[in-house]
Amino acid sequence: MSVSGKLLDVQHVTVEFHIGGLMGGTLLTAVNDVSFSLDNDKPEILTLAGESGSGKTTLSRVLLRDLEPTRGKVLFEGRDLSAIRKRSEFNEFMKKVQPVFQNPFETFSPLRRVDAYLFDTAVNFGMASNRRGAVKVVDDALHNVGLSLDEVRQRYPHELSGGQIQRVSVARALISKPKLILADEPVSMVDASLRMEIVNLFQKLRDEQNVSVIYITHDLATAYYISDRIGIMLRGYVVESGPVEDVLERPAHPYTQLLKESVPEPAPKERESWAKHIALGTTEVKEYGRIGCKFAGRCPHVMDICRKADPPDVQVGQQTVKCYLYSEDAEKSAAGTGH
Template structure:
C-alpha cells in the first residue's frame, strides 16, 4: 500500500457523540471535518491548541485508534486505522505511535517501581529478549530524556520529582522507537518552571531521533517555542492553522486573536501568564449546537452570514482560516456595503 510520503494522513474526520439521554438527546460534533497530514521524511512538532472542550483529546483518541471516527478516516503510513483488526497488528501500530499523558502520577502505579514499567514495555513489545538486553534499551531511552537507569532503578513514582516522572513517561514512550508521539497536555501537571525543560525534549527527539510530535495544549507559550505548525481548535473545528510564528504573531481569526489577547505579555519571563485556561461552562454545549460559526456569539466582528452556515476555509497569507471576514462578504462588510 502506498503511503504517498505521508506518516499520518487525517482525512475529513468527524466524531459525533450522543448526549443528553436516550430519548430526545442531541448530537455533539466533538471533531468536525478535520484534515491534516504529517510527512514521512520531515519530522515536525504540530501543536493543537484551544480552550477546554474544543475537541483536542477526542481528536488524539482517533489518532491512537482509541475511537473510530463517525465519518472520515485516519491513515498511518498509508494504512487506514479502521483496517487494524487483531492484537498483533495493533501492537505493531502502537510501537510506532506512542502516547504521553497529562498526569504521570496516574500513568504509574504508586506501588510499583517505575523501572518495572520500562522493562515490561521493552519485553512486551519484543524490543528486548532478555533482561540484560532490556536494561540496555531502557537505559538508552532514559538517556534520551536526560536520565539513566541508575538514577531511576528501584525507585517508586513518589520518589521522583514531577519533572523527572514526566521525563520517565516520555522515555517509556520512546522504548519502541516510535515515529509519532501524541502528547496530550503533557506539562499541565508539571510545575511551570519545569515545563520548558520537558517540552524542549520534544524538539530534541524531532531533531535527533526523527520523531514527529503532536503536542496538545492550552499553553500558547510552550507551543510558540517548540512547534513548527499549529492548529487552533474551537468547538470541533480547526479555525486557524499554519506555521506557528505566523499564527501566533499575526493571528487572523478573531478567536486566535482573543486567545492571544488573553496573554498579557508574551515576553519570555512573563510567559507563564500565557497558560490561560478559559473555562466556559454551559457556553460550551451552546456553542457546539450553534448553526454557522461557533464563535459568532463571542466575535467582535460578527456579521449576519456568520450565523447562517459554516464559514469556508480561506487562505490568508501562510494561514488557513475558517472565517467569513476574509471572504467576499467580509470584504464588502468592511467597505460598508451591505452583505
C-alpha cells in the same frame, strides 16, 4: 509500507457523541471535519491548541485508534486505522505511535516501581525477549531523555520529581522507537522550574531521533516556543492553522486574536491592554449546538451569514482560516481573476 509521502494523514474526521437518554437526547459533534497531515521524511512538532471542550483530546483518541471516527478516516503510513483488525497489526501500530499523558503521577501506579513499566514495555513490544535483555534498550531510551537506568532503578513514582517522572514517561514512549508521539498537555502538571526541560526534550527528539510530535495544549506560549505548525481548535473545528510564527504573530481568525490577546504577558508593562474587558460565554453546551460559525456569539466582527452556515476554509497568506471575513475578499479576487 510507504517510504515517502505521508506519515499521518487525517482526512475529514468527524466524531459525534450522543448525549442524553435512549429516546431523544442531542448529538454533540466533538470533532468536526478536521484534516491535516504530517510528512514522513520531515519530522515536525504540530500543536493542537484550544480551550477545554474544543475537541483536542477526542481528536487525539482518534489518532491513537482508541475511538472510531463517525465519518472520515485516518491513514498512518498509508494504512487506514479502521482496517486494523488483528492484535498483531495493532501492536505494530502502537509501536510507531506512542502517547505521553498529562499527569505523570497518574500514569504510573504509586505502588509499582517505575522501571517495571519500562521493562514491561520493552518486552511487550518485542524489543527484547526478557528483562535482562531489555536493560540496554531501557537504558538507551532513558539516555535520550537525560536520565540513566541507575537513577530510576527500584524507584517509586513519589521518589522522583515531577520533571523526572514526566521524562521517564517520555522514555517509556520512546522504547519502541516510535515515529510519532502524541503528547496531551505534557507539561501542565509539571512545576514551573522544571517545565522547560520537558519542552526542550520534544525539540531534541524531533531533531535527533526524527520523531514527529503532536503537542496538545492550551498554553500558547510553550506552543510558540517549540512547534513548527499549529492548529487552533474551537468547538470541534480547526479554525486556523499554519506555521506557528504566522498564526501567533499575525492571527487572522477573530478567535485566535482573542486567544492570543488573552495570554498574559509575563511583563507588568502589558497590564493595560490585558485588562480590556471581554465577553464570556455563560453556559457550556450552547456553542456546540449553534448553526454556522461557533464563535459568532462572541465575535466582534459578526455578520448575518456567520449564523447561517459553516464558514469555508480560506487561505490567508500562510494560514488556513475558517472565517467569512476573509472569504468575501477571496470571492472578490476570484471574480477578478475569472476563477
